[in-house]
Amino acid sequence: MEILNDISRNLIAGDDAKVAEQVAEAIRSEVPSAEILDDGLIAGMAVVGDRFRKHEMFLPEVLLSARAMAAGVALLKPLLIAEEVPSRGKVVLGSVQGDLHDIGKNLVGIMLEGAGFEVVDLGIDVPADKFVDTAVSEGASVIGVSSLLTTTMTQMKGVVDLVDERGLSGRVKVIVGGAPLSAEFARSIGAQGYAYDAASAVEKVMALMGEG
Ligand code: B1M
Numbered sequence: 720m721e722i723l724n725d726i727s728r729n730l731i732a733g734d735d736a737k738v739a740e741q742v743a744e745a746i747r748s749e750v751p752s753a754e755i756l757d758d759g760l761i762a763g764m765a766v767v768g769d770r771f772r773k774h775e776m777f778l779p780e781v782l783l784s785a786r787a788m789a790a791g792v793a794l795l796k797p798l799l800i801a802e803e804v805p806s807r808g809k810v811v812l813g814s815v816q817g818d819l820h821d822i823g824k825n826l827v828g829i830m831l832e833g834a835g836f837e838v839v840d841l842g843i844d845v846p847a848d849k850f851v852d853t854a855v856s857e858g859a860s861v862i863g864v865s866s867l868l869t870t871t872m873t874q875m876k877g878v879v880d881l882v883d884e885r886g887l888s889g890r891v892k893v894i895v896g897g898a899p900l901s902a903e904f905a906r907s908i909g910a911q912g913y914a915y916d917a918a919s920a921v922e923k924v925m926a927l928m929g930e931g
Contacts, residue, residue, distance in 0.1 A: 723759040730763030733783025752798040809859035813845035820867035847877040876908040
């Protein structure tokens, strides 16, 4: 669809104003929000990642694309979140210590809220004890940890281990996700769940809470 290609193109170019304008136009034209997200915004970001890896784009440009992505997601958020759903439980969410990537984590949060979960978002660069302390103080039964770097994914084990050390195993479950991860990696660090994308994160959290 032309409008979705335009959104991708402007996201790659880092033009947040144009991305916002075109996402708004797509919403007005009743393009489904999941299509705007997947085939417009996420598709554009995949190209950015590829070009960055090949050194065809550099960090300042990637940051502009990230800003454009955030502008588009902000407009989609109200559509992705159902209104007045009774709370299904609480999830503490954050990007693991050392990791500053938050776009995917934010999408997971939006989808969880959309499905009726209360999300306590701790942001980026979150140490293991902050995840666990917050789960206890907020009475959350799931901790969701995101990592986008092969150098930070190893920190995730610290969260799982701390849940065990504090005697919370069984009561607090850890779900992990992010581009470099796999179900096998999640199992290897003892996490109770792994999700490939934001939609499957919702399914996984529901399953962990005994609803799936
Ligand atoms: Co960075 N970066 N980055 N970056 N960046 C990657 C991840 C990289 C793959 C790019 C590349 O080389 N092709 C590469 C990592 C390589 C590796 O580890 N092997 C990389 C690098 C190297 C770096 C720096 C080290 C660069 C440098 O400084 N030299 C640096 C590290 C900073 C740090 O974290 N300490 C860095 C910085 C940045 C920016 C700040 C410029 C910016 C982030 C801005 C922001 O997030 N606010 C950035 C970006 C934008 C990217 C790419 C281009 C895009 C990431 C993104 O937002 N994707 C990325 C390349 C890529 O992934 N293709 C790249 C869109 C998003 C919707 O997808 O985040 O995968 P994603 O989330 C998905 C799933 O993974 C999943 O669901 C989401 C929605 O479907 N998911 C979960 C995510 N979390 C989940 C949690 C769950 C469940 C599912 O449960 C809890």
